[in-house]
Structure formats: structure tokens, C-alpha cells
Amino acid sequence: LQDQGWEPLIVLLGETGVGKSACGKTILGQKEFGSEKRQTVVTTECSEAHTTVSGRSVSVVDTPGFFDTQMRPGKLMTEIARSVYLSSPGPHAFLIVFRVDRFTEQEQQIPQMIEMMFGQEVLQYSIILFTHGDQLDEPLEELIEENSRLRHLVQQCGNRYQVFNNRDENNREQVNDLLQKIDTMIEQNGGGHYSNQMFEDVLRFRQEEEDNLCVLLQQNNHTSVLIYLLSFIFINSFIYNHLSFNQFIIPFNHIIIHDNH
Secondary structure (H helix, E strand, O other): OOOOOOOOEEEEEEEOOOOHHHHHHHHHOOOOOHHHHHOOOOOOOOEEEEEEEOOEEEEEEEOOOEOOOOOOHHHHHHHHHOHHHHOOOOOOEEEEEEEOOOOOHHHHOHHHHHHHHHOHHHHHHEEEEEEOHHHOOOOHHHHHHHOHHHHHHHHHOOOOEEEOOOOOOOOOHHHHHHHHHHHHHHHHOOOOOOOHHHHHHHHHHHHHHHHHHHHHHHOOOHHHHHHHHHHHHHHHHHHOOOOOHHHHHHHHHHHHHHHHO
């Protein structure tokens, strides 16, 4: 593996049970990573580990899984977001992990959730990492081409993807292939990484949106408030675990009825 002079900072993202922690162990060539040290199967908080891989330092941050029912949605999203600071000054690569033999409608929403959390630029720093490569019955390229949902998923991340067989612990070629793809992505991004500042800009934008909503409420501008709230539903229903339509439409009805009187 050619040393490009970078020491990759990597964040693992994905649904619970797809093998994020196993990917971390495979990348680092370690027997333990993250949740196993805490003697629990499910990762409930971010954890960071690093080692030397092919002559250079590599750091990996594991995160809790999206849609984890054991954590409150707000705490879950806060903990996932903390990965940016654990990989300070910011990750070179977000690895979005999926099982290659199972791709659900719920998982299709994960890239949009990540974009909502970290901003539109985040997918420029992202690679799809498929696990359970030993379950493949055909070349991955053909599987992606045949499956429109998989194809769209990969396209969102600039057609960058890698497949891992985490059971094959001695297969370092798959790790070197991934690191080469990360190197290429870093070059395409001008040698930069997703920064803490980018994340803070997203948080600042959200705060401004909330402030605007408060102003509209104070002005009793119910039509504009309704538009803002509808936007809020579509943006945050992904993050807050699919809150039901009735939870939002009842307050809307109250606003509309009140406005008519």
C-alpha cells in the first residue's frame, strides 16, 4: 500500500447488527474493538481505537447503530454526532456499513439521515462498506447493477464501495483495497477531511431555523409556521424514529382551526 502521507481518521456508521464493530477489528487487525470490551453485543456509545496499518497510523471510531431501539432517539443522534469530535480535527472517511445480503427499505434512509445530521457535504467523504462478503453468489458489481436500490445507494457516495468478509481475518488485501479507496477520495477532496467546523455550521443553521420558527410563532403567522412544521416533519421524521403522522397533524389542525376563528 503506497503511503500518501495521510493518517486516515475513519468513522463507522450503519444500522445495529450489520457488523460495524467487526469491520473496525478487520481494518485494525485487532481481536477486540469497541463494544466487546464492554461485554455487550450492541454498541451504545462511540469508541475509538487506532494502530499501525501498512506502515501508517489508522484511527477508527465505532458508533451506535441507527434505529437502535435501546436508546432514546435524541441521545442516539447526539452520541453518533460525537464521532466527529472523537476523530478531531475531523474524519477523512465515513464508512456507511450495510450487509450485502440484506438491504431493507429502512436502511435506504440512512444516507439521508447522515446528510441531515452532518450536512450535504458529508457524502463527499463517504464510502459504502458491505459486510458478509462470503454470502455473495455473484460479483458485487453485477449485484449492484441488477438492484436499482443498491445502485442508487452507491451513486449517492460517488460510486465508492468496498466489500468485507470479516470472517477472513487474514485477508489484508480487502483492507488495503479500502485504504487505497480512502486515499483516492482524500485526493479528490483536495487532501482535506470533514471538519468540526462543517458540523458546527450545520448546528448553527439548525439553530437559525429554530429561531426563525420562534419569531413566526411570536408574530402569530400561522401559515408560515405550518410550512416550517411540515418541513420539520420531513427532515426529522427520519432522525426521530418515524414519529407518527397523527402526532403532528393534530397540532396542525388546532393551528388551522384557531386561525380560521
